[in-house]
Amino acid sequence: MQNKDKLGFGVIGCGRIAPKHTESILAIPQAKLIAVCDIIPERAQDFARKYQAEPYLDYHELLQRKDIDIVTIATPSGSHAEIGIAAAKAGKHVLVEKPMSMTLKEADLLIKTCRECGVKLGVIHQNRFNKAIKLLRAALEAGRFGKLTHGQATIRWNRNQEYYDQAPWRGTKLQDGGVLMNQSIHNIDLLQWMLGPVESVYGYTNTALRKIEMEDVAGAVLKFKNGAIGLIEAAATIYPKNLEETLNIFGETGSVIVGGIAVNRIEVWEFPDSEEEKQRIFASQENDPPTVYGYGHREIIEDMIKAVQNDGVPAVPGEEGRKALEIILAIYKCQETGQPVKLPLVEDIAN
């Protein structure tokens, strides 16, 4: 338990998503940005100057600082587990970008190490904090859907060849994965959060347009333990630009579609006697966020601070972040074997 007024933060990785971390930390009264780290010296120095923090080139050195309580990890995905484990062993709480790791073995080791070291582990699935998603989740928890029948997670975005060429880790099997693991994982997390544990998975992936090792388009069907069916459509190939990230949830007495550029806008809201509520919701919707990263980073960091201060559980603890990872690895396994994959996934194909 930490009783400090302000918790000290270190941000590891100063690339595209990192400003969402540093700017959120600076905006939160209970947080203090202490240090940033990148193996590219100019990036570490530019970030340090811009956000008034100490620059580090080696995260091991950053981890030695006593004034850092929480580290956020925004490095290439294949390095998350190793850095998270080192941070936990140094006594730091860990808030890691999605995917928490590239394999279940690493995910399990990260979860175990954090538990053994007595630190919190949170995974950044910031879309759980979108207003529209919070409304959907509240309706689901109140049982308003009745029996859940099916749902769909659709991501129709564009990541052009320059996007993949900007860093050697992008689109690779060991460091990034394809559109499922990088872009669609947020929406797969939401689908499984709404419809519950998955029993089996069937899917196809393809590298249709981009010159990358992993997939730029994929489709999959999930069978949930409660009998509901889930559909996943994931594409980074949409011409000419990002079109939508949409989550559909359907049940006996409810239909909700949350769309927009990043699951941020309620498009369908149907429950018995919900006309007035629907008009109210539609009248107070947020605009599309400026980027597909959305608005949720600040809230997920605030949630992590609360978990640390109150010895609580982060909104997306490691065990929860692992679930979307497992589903995606099962789709990859299915693509390799041509067979439906039952969960739990015992074999980790990335090993």
Ligand SMILES: NC(=O)c1ccc[n+]([C@@H]2O[C@H](COP(=O)([O-])OP(=O)(O)OC[C@H]3O[C@@H](n4cnc5c(N)ncnc54)[C@H](O)[C@@H]3O)[C@@H](O)[C@H]2O)c1
């Ligand atoms: N939550 C979201 O919506 C969201 C959005 C984008 C990216 N991400 C995730 O964030 C991570 C980073 O993505 P990005 O687009 O910012 O990548 P990026 O390539 O732009 O940035 C990664 C940075 O990490 C640095 N780095 C690499 N190894 C390091 C190490 N050992 N120590 C310190 N720094 C190191 C690189 O030099 C680079 O500057 C990925 O895992 C990605 O999946 C999440």
